[in-house]
Amino acid sequence: MTDGTFVSPYPVEDPQSLAELERAQGDLARAVGRLVDATVRTRQERPVLDEVTARVDTLVERLLEQAQEGPLGIETSSDGRLRDHANPMLGMRNPIAPPLVMTDDEGGVTCTFSLGAAYEGPPGCVHGGFVAAVLDQVLGTAAARRGVPGLTAYLNTTYRRPTLLGTDLVCRGRIDRVDGWKIFASGEIVDPQGEVTAEAEALFIVPRWAREHLGTPTGDAGDFAPPAGETGVSPTP
Numbered sequence: 392m393t394d395g396t397f398v399s400p401y402p403v404e405d406p407q408s409l410a411e412l413e414r415a416q417g418d419l420a421r422a423v424g425r426l427v428d429a430t431v432r433t434r435q436e437r438p439v440l441d442e443v444t445a446r447v448d449t450l451v452e453r454l455l456e457q458a459q460e461g462p463l464g465i466e467t468s469s470d471g472r473l474r475d476h477a478n479p480m481l482g483m484r485n486p487i488a489p490p491l492v493m494t495d496d497e498g499g500v501t502c503t504f505s506l507g508a509a510y511e512g513p514p515g516c517v518h519g520g521f522v523a524a525v526l527d528q529v530l531g532t533a534a535a536r537r538g539v540p541g542l543t544a545y546l547n548t549t550y551r552r553p554t555l556l557g558t559d560l561v562c563r564g565r566i567d568r569v570d571g572w573k574i575f576a577s578g579e580i581v582d583p584q585g586e587v588t589a590e591a592e593a594l595f596i597v598p599r600w601a602r603e604h605l606g607t608p609t610g611d612a613g614d615f616a617p618p619a620g621e622t623g624v625s626p627t628p
């Protein structure tokens with residue numbers, strides 16, 4: 392649930408080696424992302440498909456020779472920030488992450504993205520679940536960047552018109568209201584013609600188990616201070 396918004400309380404022993412490892416992990420994810428896209432779109436015949444399947448199986452076994460049991464969770468990156476590298480929307484290690492590229496703007500965040508054939512719902516259009524996932528992530532990131540990194544309590548999504556695959560889309564998220572550990576956000580996805588394709592209203596809540604950490608910014612495992620220079624809103628429980 393963090394994309395580098397928060398400084399890690401844990402020091403990085405060898406940032407340069409970790410940065411090189413991250414580069415390699417990112418390269419692998421991008422290559423596998425191309426594989427996912429090619430798998431969806433290929434028109435190769437059966438002998439080729441059988442051959443590629445066998446080679447992919449071999450590669451999977453190679454990767455699993457040294458792999459983590461279960462999910463990644465949140466890790467400290469080479470830049471000293473907390474990141475969820477497995478996040479399917481923006482995780483550097485996740486081949487299906489579009490990825491979403493976020494920039495801060497007044498009142499929230501703006502995200503540019505484009506989705507390919509692997510995200511198809513209605514013919515030629517983005518699957519509605521992924522439309523909602525983009526809105527969830529962008530609005531959630533806007534909340535986190537205001538210092539309230541909550542979980543989605545609700546995400547009310549309205550689909551106005553089809554969101555087309557292969558087009559440059561913009562998703563904007565903004566904070567409407569902060570009420571203690573609750574943060575209300577809204578946003579929309581806009582197509583290249585400037586039309587809103589989908590919009591959402593959401594509530595993010597910092598769960599009880601996280602409030603203690605967030606309420607003690609100098610605590611051992613809970614230094615979730617916003618990056619220097621950002622104006623974080625400290626939640627008041």
Ligand SMILES: CCCCCCCCCC(=O)SCCNC(=O)CCNC(=O)[C@H](O)C(C)(C)COP(=O)(O)OP(=O)(O)OC[C@H]1O[C@@H](n2cnc3c(N)ncnc32)[C@H](O)[C@@H]1OP(=O)(O)O
Nearest residue numbers: 392393394396527528531532535542543544596597598599
């Ligand atoms: C850089 C970081 C980027 C982060 C991006 C994140 C994007 C992705 C986000 C996700 O995908 S999160 C995963 C999907 N969501 C979940 O799995 C959340 C599951 N639900 C929960 O864990 C809990 O229900 C939740 C944390 C949302 C609330 O439980 P708590 O026990 O912590 O809250 P509590 O019961 O103390 O309620 C706090 C307040 O919120 C209110 N509330 C709780 N759930 C609500 C709800 N669903 N709707 C409206 N209000 C709600 C509740 O009435 C109360 O109001 P008051 O303070 O006024 O009394």
